[in-house]
Amino acid sequence: MRFMMIVKATKDSEAGVMPNAELVEAMMRYNEELVKAGVLLAADGLHSSEGAIRISYPEPGGKPKVIDGPFTEAKEMIAGYTLIEVKSREEAIGWAMRMPDPHGFGEGEIELRQVFEIPEIIQDPIMQAKENALREQLEGNKKA
Amino acid sequence: MSATHRTIDAIWRIESTKLIAGLARMVRDIGLAEDLAQDALVIALERWPLSGIPDNPGAWLMTTAKRRAIDLKRRSQLYNRKLDDLGRSVDTYTEDDLDIAMEGEIGDDILRLIFMTCHPVLSSDARVSLTLRLLGGLTTDEIAHAFLVAESTIAQRIVRAKRTLSSAHVAFDVPTGEELKVRLSTVLEVIYLMFNEGYSATSGGSWLRPLLCQEALRLGRILAESAPLEPEVHGLVALMEIQSSRFRTRVNAAGEPILLMEQNRALWDQLLIRRGLTAIERARKLGRPLGPYALQAAITACHAQARSAEDTDWVRISALYEALSRAAPSPIVELNRAVAIAMAFGPDFGLQIVDELTADSSMKEYHLLPSVRGDFLLKLGRSEEARAEFESAALLTRNERERELLLKRAAECEISTSEQDGQ
Numbered sequence: 001m002r003f004m005m006i007v008k009a010t011k012d013s014e015a016g017v018m019p020n021a022e023l024v025e026a027m028m029r030y031n032e033e034l035v036k037a038g039v040l041l042a043a044d045g046l047h048s049s050e051g052a053i054r055i056s057y058p059e060p061g062g063k064p065k066v067i068d069g070p071f072t073e074a075k076e077m078i079a080g081y082t083l084i085e086v087k088s089r090e091e092a093i094g095w096a097m098r099m100p101d102p103h104g105f106g107e108g109e110i111e112l113r114q115v116f117e118i119p120e121i122i123q124d125p126i127m128q129a130k131e132n133a134l135r136e137q138l139e140g141n142k143k144a
Numbered sequence: 145m146s147a148t149h150r151t152i153d154a155i156w157r158i159e160s161t162k163l164i165a166g167l168a169r170m171v172r173d174i175g176l177a178e179d180l181a182q183d184a185l186v187i188a189l190e191r192w193p194l195s196g197i198p199d200n201p202g203a204w205l206m207t208t209a210k211r212r213a214i215d216l217k218r219r220s221q222l223y224n225r226k227l228d229d230l231g232r233s234v235d236t237y238t239e240d241d242l243d244i245a246m247e248g249e250i251g252d253d254i255l256r257l258i259f260m261t262c263h264p265v266l267s268s269d270a271r272v273s274l275t276l277r278l279l280g281g282l283t284t285d286e287i288a289h290a291f292l293v294a295e296s297t298i299a300q301r302i303v304r305a306k307r308t309l310s311s312a313h314v315a316f317d318v319p320t321g322e323e324l325k326v327r328l329s330t331v332l333e334v335i336y337l338m339f340n341e342g343y344s345a346t347s348g349g350s351w352l353r354p355l356l357c358q359e360a361l362r363l364g365r366i367l368a369e370s371a372p373l374e375p376e377v378h379g380l381v382a383l384m385e386i387q388s389s390r391f392r393t394r395v396n397a398a399g400e401p402i403l404l405m406e407q408n409r410a411l412w413d414q415l416l417i418r419r420g421l422t423a424i425e426r427a428r429k430l431g432r433p434l435g436p437y438a439l440q441a442a443i444t445a446c447h448a449q450a451r452s453a454e455d456t457d458w459v460r461i462s463a464l465y466e467a468l469s470r471a472a473p474s475p476i477v478e479l480n481r482a483v484a485i486a487m488a489f490g491p492d493f494g495l496q497i498v499d500e501l502t503a504d505s506s507m508k509e510y511h512l513l514p515s516v517r518g519d520f521l522l523k524l525g526r527s528e529e530a531r532a533e534f535e536s537a538a539l540l541t542r543n544e545r546e547r548e549l550l551l552k553r554a555a556e557c558e559i560s561t562s563e564q565d566g567q
Contacts, residue, residue, distance in 0.1 A: 038361075087157060088154065093151070093154060
């Protein structure tokens with residue numbers, strides 16, 4: 001299962017203020033821990049919304065509307081993400097709880113979201129039926 | 145399960161490997177290490193719902209387990225003294241071992257643990273099960289499900305494996321020099337075996353056993369951080385990353401396999417491909433000749449980088465197979481080389497290599513030999529011979545889905561033969 005830990009933007013991250021050395025070090029230690037546990041897939045920080053564009057479709061079937069950054073509502077934006085691959089939602093929560101406060105002045109916010117994956121073949125109804133039949137057979141063998 | 149229990153479950157999943165590895169170094173017995181770690185977990189399950197989860201749960205579990213280890217040691221000292229009185233003595237760990245184990249590099253402990261669970265004194269099945277249990281943190285039930293065998297079989301296998309390791313007095317150490325090379329290749333073999341078992345089950349209806357693949361990949365990634373100077377470790381990781389990138393395209397909705405050349409490349413996981421390419425780079429940068437895993441990874445990378453099946457660089461793939469057949473000669477590599485050469489230079493060149501292989505007795509039972517030969521013959525317009533080859537391949541395979549596919553191909557040959565006759 002893949003999960004994305006999304007770090008929300010703040011006024012500071014939007015203003016291009018770099019995190020202090022202590023926080024950078026804590027984040028590096030955290031990422032290293034993820035790598036050593038074999039769960040980290042990708043982690044990136046994003047530039048501020050200055051220079052970003054926003055494309056919206058206010059009218060169904062109409063032309064897109066393009067707005068240039070910077071944008072104002074920091075909390076609606078993201079400053080970075082960390083993508084992990086784990087065995088359960090609980091494990092993902094465990095890792096998310098260990099991420100250091102990403103901003104450190106009362107505005108830190110992390111959102112944990114599960115990533116859609118194309119259903120594994122095991123969930124295919126035909127395959128599932130076969131798999132179940134095999135398991136029943138196995139149970140039967142055990143009892144026999 | 146309550147919320148606290150779920151959280152404890154997650155902590156266990158994150159901490160158990162480190163915990164068992166650290167404890168194993170202390171007590172020099174992995175069975176005992178696992179028991180101690182589990183005792184600590186049981187204590188946590190009793191206390192944390194009341195006291196709340198500690199700030200550093202990993203350290204808490206380790207301290208608790210260490211305390212249990214010391215208690216046990218005191219008791220065994222008492223026991224030893226009694227044995228001494230009887231004129232016998234038993235080796236146990238000292239208090240110093242316990243302190244050393246609390247410091248030290250965790251990465252090294254994990255490396256020592258994996259060298260132990262993949263030790264040559266164990267059978268191949270035992271290595272895989274024990275590694276999944278102790279390094280993957282999988283339950284015996286999960287392992288049994290992944291291999292479609294009864295849980296009691298796996299439980300027994302693990303108990304026996306631990307006993308074998310203790311009675312063989314296997315040292316909890318990372319081997320050095322020439323021995324490292326040999327032992328490391330055993331470890332890589334176990335991980336790749338695990339991956340392949342998940343990727344293409346040798347029997348039964350299911351082609352994918354995702355849990356095994358994921359665990360193998362995770363172990364490979366862990367190993368790459370613990371032994372970063374070993375090019376073959378990165379080679380194996382690269383191979384698994386790139387092969388995993390094709391998970392969602394390997395079978396169609398009916399569960400039938402889709403051949404590499406016919407897969408929808410838009411669905412390949414680009415993130416895993418990129419990770420695979422980075423891992424190959426890490427192997428290359430170490431500046432030693434590429435080993436068998438890195439070469440296989442380089443071959444899969446050629447496919448991963450081709451935008452369409454027609455864009456595949458078969459000449460480069462042929463050259464890589466040539467290198468692979470020198471690094472790790474085997475008839476199976478030869479068979480693959482034949483396929484690459486046929487794609488690069490024409491089916492008659494491939495057929496020459498395959499014809500030499502039919503004399504190899506080790507290939508008599510291997511379904512892919514007639515399957516590949518049938519493919520070349522069909523391309524050369526010899527469809528009657530091709531049909532016979534597909535039929536014998538269908539008789540040899542143990543995978544139901546593959547058998548269906550082969551019989552379908554044989555039937556198609558018949559159609560093309562009758563078409564020829566009609567003309």
